[in-house]
Amino acid sequence: MSKIEFLITNNYEEMSQKAADIIIEFLKKKPNAILGLATGSTPIGLYKILIAKNKEKLISFKDVITYNLDEYCGIPKNHEQSYFTYMNKNLFDHIDINKNNTHLPNGEGNPKINSENYEKELNQIKIDIQILGIGSNGHIGFNEPGTDFNMGVHEVDLTENTIKDNARFFENDISKVPKKAITMGIKNILNAETIILIANGKNKANAIKNIMSGTVDKNIPSSALNLHKGKVYVIVDKEAASMI
Numbered sequence: 496m497s498k499i500e501f502l503i504t505n506n507y508e509e510m511s512q513k514a515a516d517i518i519i520e521f522l523k524k525k526p527n528a529i530l531g532l533a534t535g536s537t538p539i540g541l542y543k544i545l546i547a548k549n550k551e552k553l554i555s556f557k558d559v560i561t562y563n564l565d566e567y568c569g570i571p572k573n574h575e576q577s578y579f580t581y582m583n584k585n586l587f588d589h590i591d592i593n594k595n596n597t598h599l600p601n602g603e604g605n606p607k608i609n610s611e612n613y614e615k616e617l618n619q620i621k622i623d624i625q626i627l628g629i630g631s632n633g634h635i636g637f638n639e640p641g642t643d644f645n646m647g648v649h650e651v652d653l654t655e656n657t658i659k660d661n662a663r664f665f666e667n668d669i670s671k672v673p674k675k676a677i678t679m680g681i682k683n684i685l686n687a688e689t690i691i692l693i694a695n696g697k698n699k700a701n702a703i704k705n706i707m708s709g710t711v712d713k714n715i716p717s718s719a720l721n722l723h724k725g726k727v728y729v730i731v732d733k734e735a736a737s738m739i
């Protein structure tokens with residue numbers, strides 16, 4: 496069973512800084528680290544800090560390898576809201592990473608074949624640090640409530656809750672939000688050596704309470720973190736901790 500290290504910070508900036516500190520220290524020790532990366536609004540502050548530290552030459556991404564959690568299906572790779580675009584815009588374009596070392600699931604073409612290919616890639620490596628956000632419904636990656644914890648990379652139908660949450664990135668128009676995605680499974684996520692979950696805001700409070708209650712329930716995907724054998728950090732702001 497995992498022993499989760501739970502850190503409550505004053506605000507979004509502190510949450511981002513705490514997560515960044517762990518990654519910065521690790522990169523100093525292991526410059527060729529394999530990082531698992533997340534998208535969404537939560538990690539933006541963390542990525543900004545990593546960019547700044549890279550510019551100050553305190554850390555380098557020259558030998559870092561990255562694997563992202565998920566990607567939408569049904570929109571092209573170069574769509575402004577694809578996770579491929581997000582990663583370039585919010586991190587990769589601003590650091591000294593070799594883009595050949597950055598990996599995301601392919602949301603174009605056959606989702607089954609693309610899932611199998613990403614699974615094969617992941618099975619050849621071990622992620623050192625996996626960064627996670629969390630959905631208001633407790634999803635991690637795009638593993639929605641009810642997902643079998645033993646599943647590897649797979650195609651998912653996004654729930655109405657997630658489509659609604661993500662409409663803000665698509666001009667608040669639900670019809671524009673992709674309805675499917677490819678995601679690492681919980682099995683893949685739990686394979687990481689260390690996991691850092693970050694969350695801020697009141698709408699995450701219930702999801703955070705559910706992790707910290709220690710239950711393990713497939714209707715709460717994030718509760719799988721309680722099964723992780725390695726280190727798990729859950730770093731939140733005050734509002735996300737408000738139901739603990």
Ligand code: PGA
Nearest residue numbers: 535536537538628629630
């Ligand atoms: P958010 O998404 O960071 O945009 O809130 C988190 C998630 O859905 O995993």
